[in-house]
Amino acid sequence: MTAIGFEKHDHNRCIATALAEAETRCADQKLQLTPVRRRALEILLQRHRAMGAYEILDLLAADGLGSQPPVAYRALDFLVQHGFAHRIERINAYTACAHPEQDHIPAFLICRGCKAVAEAETELEQGRLGAAAQATGFAIERIVVEAEGLCPACQEHPA
Amino acid sequence: MTAIGFEKHDHNRCIATALAEAETRCADQKLQLTPVRRRALEILLQRHRAMGAYEILDLLAADGLGSQPPVAYRALDFLVQHGFAHRIERINAYTACAHPEQDHIPAFLICRGCKAVAEAETELEQGRLGAAAQATGFAIERIVVEAEGLCPACQEHPA
DNA sequence: TCACGATTTGTTATGTTATAACATTCATCG
DNA sequence: CGATGAATGTTATAACATAACAAATCGTGA
Secondary structure (H helix, E strand, O other): OOOOHHHHHHHHHHHHHHHHHHHHHHHHOOOOOOHHHHHHHHHHHHHOOOEOHHHHHHHHHHOOOOOOHHHHHHHHHHHHHOOOEEEEHHHOEEEEOOOOOOOOOOEEEEEOOOOOEEEEOOOOOOOHHHHHHHHHOOEEEEEEEEEEEEOHHHHHOOO | OOOOHHHHHHHHHHHHHHHHHHHHHHHHOOOOOOHHHHHHHHHHHHHOOOEOHHHHHHHHHHOOOOOOHHHHHHHHHHHHHOOOEEEEHHHOEEEEOOOOOOOOOOEEEEEOOOOOEEEEOOOOOOOHHHHHHHHHOOEEEEEEEEEEEEOHHHHHOOO
C-alpha cells in the first residue's frame, strides 16, 4: 500500500465496486462467493499486485479463515476459474483481474526487477497459435501470455 | 518412446544431428557444452517430450553425472539460456527446442490429458503486447506463450 | 611450468509451491 | 428427518527450486 496518498479513498471505492460486481455475478450464475473466497478476492484487490498463495493464506489465517494451504489454493482456483483473478505462471502468483466483466485472454508484463505486474490486453491470440491448434485438431481451453522484462523504473535504477 | 516403430532409426539420426549442431554452435560461440550439459540435451532429444528437472536429474545420476538438484537446474539453465531447450512454465518442465537454429519466440500446445507438448511457431508477439510494452516503456526480454487444452486423442478418449 | 582467475561441478541444507486423501460441516431439498 | 452435494478443515507429503560454499577444472599469461 505504498504511495496511494489521497487516492486512497478512490481505491477503497474501487475495491468495494469490484467486490459488489463479483457478488452480483456470483448470484446471477449461482456461484457461491463464500467468506474465504470473498476475502481472498478482497485481499488481491486491496494489494493490487501479484501475490503468492502462501502470502494470501497468511492473510486469510489472520482473519481466522483457514490456515492450511488447500484453503488458499481452493479459493484461488475458484477465483481463477470464474475470471475474478488470474494466475501468473512465470512467478507462481495470483492477481485480481483488471476487467472481470468480459471474457478475455489476459497478458502480463512482469518486471524482474521489482516484481510488479501489469495486465495488458491481447487481441484473441488466434493468430498463428490458433491456426496451429486448428491444423492439428488441438482444442485450446486456456492461453497464457506473459512477458518478462524491466519496467521503466528498474531500467533506470539497475539494482 | 512409444510408437516410434520403424522411424526409430530416423529419430536416432535426428538426435545425432541436433547434438552435432549444438556442438558446432557452442564451439563457434565459445560456449562449453560439458558432459552434463550435453547429456541433458541428449536426454531431452531422446525422449522428445516435456520433462521435469528431477526426472532429468535421475537420468543424469544413472550416468554418474551429478545427483543433486542444482546439477540438473544448472544444465537446464544453460540449455534454455542459449536456446537449445525451452522451459514450459505451465507445467514446470523442459523440452528440447524444435528449431534451435533461429531466434524465435516459442509457443506451446500442452495437452492436459496426456501431458504431450507441441512447439508451434509464433509471429513476433509484437501485436498488442508489444504495443502495450512500448507505450509504458517496459523493456521485454522474454515472452511466454502457452496454450492448454486437449489433443485430438484425448478429446476422443476422455480419461 | 606455475600461479591466477574464471567457470563449472559437487554437496549440504533449506526454502517454496502444490496436492492427495479423508474427515467434517453446512445448506438444500425431497 | 435424512440423503445429497458443495465447501471447508486437517494431516501429511509430494514436487519444484535455490542459497551458499567447497572442490575441481581449464585456459592464459607471467
